[in-house]
Amino acid sequence: MPLSPERVLDVRDLQVSVGDHLVAVQDVSFQIGRGEAVGLVGESGSGKTLTCRAVLGLLPTTGEIDHGRIVLGDGADAVELTGARRSTWDQVRGVRLGAVFQDPASYLNPSLTVGHQLAEQLRVKAGLSRAAAHRRSVELFTEVGLHEPESVFHQYPHELSGGMLQRVLIAISVSCEPELLIADEATTALDVVIQAEILELLRRLRETHGLSLLLVTHDLAVVAETCERILVMYGGQVVESGPTAEVLGDPQHPYTRALMDVATIGNWERRTLDVIPGQPPAAGERMPGCRFAPRCRYAAAACVAGPVPLVDLETEGRSARCARLGEVLTESALEEVSA
Amino acid sequence: MTAPATEPAPGVPVPGDGAVRADSRARRALPFLRSLASTALVTVTVLFLASVITFALGALSDSNPAAAALGETATQADIDRLNAEFGLDRPLVVQYFSWVGNALGGDLGRSWFTTIPVSDSIRQALPVDLSIAALALVLAILIGGGAGIGAALSNGGIFDRAVTLVCSLLGTLPPFVIGMALIVVFAVKLQALPAGGYVPITVDPLEWLRFAILPGLALSLDVAASIARQLRTSLVGSLRENYAVGAQMRGFGRSRVLFGHVLRNAAGPTLAVIGLAIPLIIGGAVMTEKLFGLPGIAQLALQSAEKGDVPVVLGTLLVTAVIVVAASLVINVLQKALDPLARQGSARRAAR
Amino acid sequence: MSTLRRLWAIPTARFALVVLAGVAFLAVFGSALAPHDPLKQYTDRVLEGPSGDHLLGTDYLGRDVLSRLMAGTRLSVIGAAEAVVIGAVLGVPTGLASAWVGPRLEWLALRISDTLVILPFTVFAIAVAGTLGNGLQQAMFAIGVLISPIFFRVTRAVALGLRTQQYVEAAELMGASQWWTLRTHIWTKVLPNVAVTSAQAAGAALLVVASLSFLGLGVTPPAPTWGGMLASDLGYLTQQTWAPVFPGLLMMATVGSLNLLADAIRDATGAGTSARRRRRTPATSRKERSGAVVS
Numbered sequence: 001m002p003l004s005p006e007r008v009l010d011v012r013d014l015q016v017s018v019g020d021h022l023v024a025v026q027d028v029s030f031q032i033g034r035g036e037a038v039g040l041v042g043e044s045g046s047g048k049t050l051t052c053r054a055v056l057g058l059l060p061t062t063g064e065i066d067h068g069r070i071v072l073g074d075g076a077d078a079v080e081l082t083g084a085r086r087s088t089w090d091q092v093r094g095v096r097l098g099a100v101f102q103d104p105a106s107y108l109n110p111s112l113t114v115g116h117q118l119a120e121q122l123r124v125k126a127g128l129s130r131a132a133a134h135r136r137s138v139e140l141f142t143e144v145g146l147h148e149p150e151s152v153f154h155q156y157p158h159e160l161s162g163g164m165l166q167r168v169l170i171a172i173s174v175s176c177e178p179e180l181l182i183a184d185e186a187t188t189a190l191d192v193v194i195q196a197e198i199l200e201l202l203r204r205l206r207e208t209h210g211l212s213l214l215l216v217t218h219d220l221a222v223v224a225e226t227c228e229r230i231l232v233m234y235g236g237q238v239v240e241s242g243p244t245a246e247v248l249g250d251p252q253h254p255y256t257r258a259l260m261d262v263a264t265i266g267n268w269e270r271r272t273l274d275v276i277p278g279q280p281p282a283a284g285e286r287m288p289g290c291r292f293a294p295r296c297r298y299a300a301a302a303c304v305a306g307p308v309p310l311v312d313l314e315t316e317g318r319s320a321r322c323a324r325l326g327e328v329l330t331e332s333a334l335e336e337v338s339a
Numbered sequence: 340m341t342a343p344a345t346e347p348a349p350g351v352p353v354p355g356d357g358a359v360r361a362d363s364r365a366r367r368a369l370p371f372l373r374s375l376a377s378t379a380l381v382t383v384t385v386l387f388l389a390s391v392i393t394f395a396l397g398a399l400s401d402s403n404p405a406a407a408a409l410g411e412t413a414t415q416a417d418i419d420r421l422n423a424e425f426g427l428d429r430p431l432v433v434q435y436f437s438w439v440g441n442a443l444g445g446d447l448g449r450s451w452f453t454t455i456p457v458s459d460s461i462r463q464a465l466p467v468d469l470s471i472a473a474l475a476l477v478l479a480i481l482i483g484g485g486a487g488i489g490a491a492l493s494n495g496g497i498f499d500r501a502v503t504l505v506c507s508l509l510g511t512l513p514p515f516v517i518g519m520a521l522i523v524v525f526a527v528k529l530q531a532l533p534a535g536g537y538v539p540i541t542v543d544p545l546e547w548l549r550f551a552i553l554p555g556l557a558l559s560l561d562v563a564a565s566i567a568r569q570l571r572t573s574l575v576g577s578l579r580e581n582y583a584v585g586a587q588m589r590g591f592g593r594s595r596v597l598f599g600h601v602l603r604n605a606a607g608p609t610l611a612v613i614g615l616a617i618p619l620i621i622g623g624a625v626m627t628e629k630l631f632g633l634p635g636i637a638q639l640a641l642q643s644a645e646k647g648d649v650p651v652v653l654g655t656l657l658v659t660a661v662i663v664v665a666a667s668l669v670i671n672v673l674q675k676a677l678d679p680l681a682r683q684g685s686a687r688r689a690a691r
Numbered sequence: 692m693s694t695l696r697r698l699w700a701i702p703t704a705r706f707a708l709v710v711l712a713g714v715a716f717l718a719v720f721g722s723a724l725a726p727h728d729p730l731k732q733y734t735d736r737v738l739e740g741p742s743g744d745h746l747l748g749t750d751y752l753g754r755d756v757l758s759r760l761m762a763g764t765r766l767s768v769i770g771a772a773e774a775v776v777i778g779a780v781l782g783v784p785t786g787l788a789s790a791w792v793g794p795r796l797e798w799l800a801l802r803i804s805d806t807l808v809i810l811p812f813t814v815f816a817i818a819v820a821g822t823l824g825n826g827l828q829q830a831m832f833a834i835g836v837l838i839s840p841i842f843f844r845v846t847r848a849v850a851l852g853l854r855t856q857q858y859v860e861a862a863e864l865m866g867a868s869q870w871w872t873l874r875t876h877i878w879t880k881v882l883p884n885v886a887v888t889s890a891q892a893a894g895a896a897l898l899v900v901a902s903l904s905f906l907g908l909g910v911t912p913p914a915p916t917w918g919g920m921l922a923s924d925l926g927y928l929t930q931q932t933w934a935p936v937f938p939g940l941l942m943m944a945t946v947g948s949l950n951l952l953a954d955a956i957r958d959a960t961g962a963g964t965s966a967r968r969r970r971r972t973p974a975t976s977r978k979e980r981s982g983a984v985v986s
Contacts, residue, residue, distance in 0.1 A: 058584060086592075087592075093589065094589035094590025106580070107581045107582055109600050110582065121589055158679070388803055389806050389809070392807075396819060507950070508943070511898075512898070512946075513918060513942070516935075516939060618812075623811075625811070640821070641817055641907075645825075647821065647822075652817065653822070656814055656815065656817075656818040659810075660809060663809040663810075
């Protein structure tokens, strides 16, 4: 799939550390084109959430961007977000950059009606009048699939279900026509039917609003359904990236492969520890070579000798970070034959 | 408890829409009515108990109108005559109900000395206390609110530590000391404000403010300290909540996040603190009255207490209790207005 | 007593305990050790600053401030202590009982507590003085009664936690009497909470006693008390800055120490937190209970 020429997000060599200079995200680079959906996949502690928080300017107080660049937009509209001041953030967030998270109930003000919160967004950020904001809110609620939008408008967060709240948050996030929507585990806590509906809603919004999407999740199936491109993170690094179909169809990194193996079991974020022996490295843990090596069944001397670079593969837009790129492929293929 | 709302599938019309809505409205109204009824019951009970306690003090007292008015010279015949005149020869239960019954009609009996109706004396003195207490409350909210918000924003900074220190020091001094210090600084040293005296607000509001500002300030500082402390704690907690992050994520500036979103939720516990402070303010008003020579209800009570004029003393205590209860009710209503969960009864809070 | 050792390990607690020990010493031996007669008026030396003869100066009647402070400690402290004891005696047993009596009595107890909370200290004390007579005993009774709801509520919170847990314990102990369980719990859970509340209430009571002295209630002049000295000397602040400073400082140090001590006891014993946390999660204790029954 050819990349759209217009870039919405450009992240380069991002390094984030937390606490006492413990590096938690290392050399992460990726781009998102207009209308494109990119999936960021990894287990807890892989650095995917920190990466997305860095893009949103919501790092925890102990978190810090050591180096790297985050640029939103392209050409004349480009805004450098690394080290941006609060005033810059206030112009970008909610207007050009939207976000939805897991546990939508907690992200809404419990003592204001959901309609008030959407209308406030429209009044403050889009400059609509009170009446116009109300009208537009009802339209948006309808668009995100809320029934009886007029009565939902006057309800408080505690009166709505999780799925409805996520729709409300999505409506708020897209209300000012942002270029990019970041969804951080936005469907994780929802049951399967509602999850599918929300994903369908996101797909529809991408079409109608020309929205780009950064989907942060631990669920490979969600990415496979929704995203054109995928980035697999492990131990704070991107270990494999490329077009979703090709990466999942023919994984080049043993970790991606292991993920796919456990994905068939179901909720692998919980079970991955059983299936892939060992534990992911902690933030700041120093490892000379491949960070996955201690858990990798194909690990060899070359893997721990020195830093493993992210190598571009022959296929357009694909790259992987493995010291035994060619060999692993053959080994696992041989295994499959013998099995 | 089940979730209050269900997710209808998109595109599928919900059958019997109207019925569902009416039902949900009824469900919402019921806990509200129930909480209203329980508040009313508690209020009535508290007022009843306050009247019993007040009456009991009078019943336990060994002073009587004859001894109070005539002193040593009172003969047994005098005592009996005056006791009969004030109805003190009736059984206690009868006395209580007639006292409460009259009180409900605004009649608190007559002074044993002057035979002036107690309610008249109180009606004359009360506006002084109420206006000063109201001023003190406003000042306390302004000072305490400002200090609390500032401290929360500077969380851990110099201002935060200064506020914490001042609050703890204020709490270790009796309130009249602050008042005296204010008199010395503003009235004696700077000669900027009068050290005592009073002009009713109805006569000249500006002149009233000149006389009331020092007593009001003296009265407010204690309460301001508790407001500041509580507000700081709840604000620091609320600023860490996801909804504050969410508001920030929507591109709202610091002040909109703070005043439009966080403060609203932090206000609940602060209102509770204000509710608890109301007896403190009313009680403190007694102190400031004495300090600034204000012709308020406390002067009335103190003078009557010295003479053993029981009806006046009981009347002031009862009226004070009623005022505090009324003020607490207002706070209660405000709290419910701020919190949609409380407004709809506590059942929903449990569901969360 | 490991609790005491833990308490002593907290620096602010050490400071507070030293200050309070000093105050207690003054309360016992203050009048005996006072260099001058606290009531004697050196009429030629009115409102003097600190000097060799009068280490802390003299007041508006020429009385020795140091001697009045030392002699006045007993009345000031005893007054507050008496109020706290009355409050605890009224509040603790009722608080414990309220968790076990039926819902109606419980509701009534709560309403009585509500009623006492709304009565302002000073107004109530005036009413008590006006009806039952003006004196230290009456004033302390008034303060004690109004303090009792604090004890009532704190003890009740602990007792409610106990009530939900008691069955677990009873099942585990298999035969150990409920009374024994209750007694240990009172010792380990109720006592620290009562200690914290007592320290706080004592500080508050000291301030109220001082305020009442200012109103002329409770201890009557010329008997010296800290509050009385503060009230009378503050009137001469412009002529003599020193006189009110010393009773003020002594009072701040004592009340501040009591507050520090309360915080320290809370830190050392976990009082307050445990009771509240347990009350907030009835579901957990229910689970614990059923678990214990199954095993």
